[in-house]
Amino acid sequence: MMDERKLPDMLLALSGERIKTAGQWRQTRRQEILDLFREHVYGWESAGRPEIMEFDTKVTPAMMGGSAVRKQVDIRFEGPGGAGSIRMLLFLPSTCSKPCPAFLLLNNRGSQVMDPERDAIAPFWPAERMIARGYAAAVLDVEDADPDFHDGFRNGVHGIFDRLDGERPANAWGTIAAWAWAGSRAMDYLETDPDIDASRVAVVGHSRGGKAALWAGALDERFAFVVSNDSGCTGAAIARGKQGETIRNINDQFPHWFNGNYKTYNDREEHLPVDQHMLLALIAPRPLYVASASKDEWADPRSEFLSLLHAADAYRLFGCEALAGIGFPNPEEPLASERTGYHVRTGEHDLKEYDWDRFMDFADRHAFKRH
Ligand code: GCU
Numbered sequence: 001m002m003d004e005r006k007l008p009d010m011l012l013a014l015s016g017e018r019i020k021t022a023g024q025w026r027q028t029r030r031q032e033i034l035d036l037f038r039e040h041v042y043g044w045e046s047a048g049r050p051e052i053m054e055f056d057t058k059v060t061p062a063m064m065g066g067s068a069v070r071k072q073v074d075i076r077f078e079g080p081g082g083a084g085s086i087r088m089l090l091f092l093p094s095t096c097s098k099p100c101p102a103f104l105l106l107n108n109r110g111s112q113v114m115d116p117e118r119d120a121i122a123p124f125w126p127a128e129r130m131i132a133r134g135y136a137a138a139v140l141d142v143e144d145a146d147p148d149f150h151d152g153f154r155n156g157v158h159g160i161f162d163r164l165d166g167e168r169p170a171n172a173w174g175t176i177a178a179w180a181w182a183g184s185r186a187m188d189y190l191e192t193d194p195d196i197d198a199s200r201v202a203v204v205g206h207s208r209g210g211k212a213a214l215w216a217g218a219l220d221e222r223f224a225f226v227v228s229n230d231s232g233c234t235g236a237a238i239a240r241g242k243q244g245e246t247i248r249n250i251n252d253q254f255p256h257w258f259n260g261n262y263k264t265y266n267d268r269e270e271h272l273p274v275d276q277h278m279l280l281a282l283i284a285p286r287p288l289y290v291a292s293a294s295k296d297e298w299a300d301p302r303s304e305f306l307s308l309l310h311a312a313d314a315y316r317l318f319g320c321e322a323l324a325g326i327g328f329p330n331p332e333e334p335l336a337s338e339r340t341g342y343h344v345r346t347g348e349h350d351l352k353e354y355d356w357d358r359f360m361d362f363a364d365r366h367a368f369k370r371h
Pocket of ligand 1: 206
């Protein structure tokens with residue numbers, strides 16, 4: 001049964017108007033919720049697509065025993081505070097005769113995952129499996145956009161795009177928002193690549209990368225499918241009544257991830273004007289998949305699942321089916337509806353081949369299905 005936590009009403013606009021149609025949602029409420037998340041949680045990004053940006057691409061054919069083409073893309077940009085670059089690694093199926101759908105991973109595990117030679121294959125990013133199923137596999141290292149430590153927002157894209165004079169506003173973007181921004185810059189590239197079907201690009205992230213993937217999917221509607229793996233606190237999981245990591249825990253340990261205002265909600269989650277089901281609702285009506293791991297109590301699988309069920313209210317406005325009114329599933333029993341999917345994998349907090357296989361199943365059958 002659905003557990004009954006008292007959550008903010010996503011269908012009640014700030015004006016008091018009740019949202020009943022997709023039109024009202026799109027015209028009013030979606031933007032309100034997005035801005036509430038900017039103001040109270042992730043921060044307002046100080047840059048969109050940079051005016052000065054270029055893509056430097058190196059192509060290597062016949063990788064993966066001839067089954068893939070490799071592209072190494074350097075996304076270079078400049079802002080008032082200097083220049084930066086995000087390196088993206090992309091494998092495309094050699095057999096693909098038309099533009100391919102793609103999975104873009106916002107990688108938070110550094111170079112061990114992104115070995116361009118594929119000498120040490122990490123299950124965290126099983127590019128070979130994606131290629132075999134006809135998907136392009138793209139990955140970027142989120143730390144190219146912003147290193148994952150607190151330096152007062154001097155390095156990374158904050159240093160490049162923020163105006164550094166005066167005190168940093170309490171609603172300025174943090175590191176998770178910088179990582180989401182990186183996802184959008186990767187999408188800028190993917191839109192220019194004739195081998196990619198830019199209308200079928202999924203953004204995927206695990207844990208802190210999953211928080212960034214959800215925020216990227218909320219902000220950037222070019223992502224046609226959004227996948228969260230074990231994203232937990234301030235990712236997919238509802239904050240109110242959450243087990244494991246709390247807002248205080250995450251703010252204390254990772255003060256750079258979210259904005260200054262978010263610190264005022266330590267031990268006061270019930271005062272937040274949003275909860276994470278509303279973040280998931282921002283993905284609607286696009287396909288969304290949430291995955292958990294059974295032993296990941298810190299992330300809290302039940303709070304991730306509950307959030308997804310509540311997000312169904314937004315999908316319903318569009319006349320789309322989403323998971324709703326069902327109990328928490330057994331491990332390895334994935335649930336799927338037209339627009340949302342969920343599974344819990346037995347085991348620890350991690351991103352594994354099992355998870356990727358289920359994301360691809362959902363993409364084949366629902367998210368990227370062509371009628
Ligand atoms: C920490 C953090 C989590 C995060 C995780 C990860 O455990 O508390 O919020 O999801 O790191 O990124 O693996």
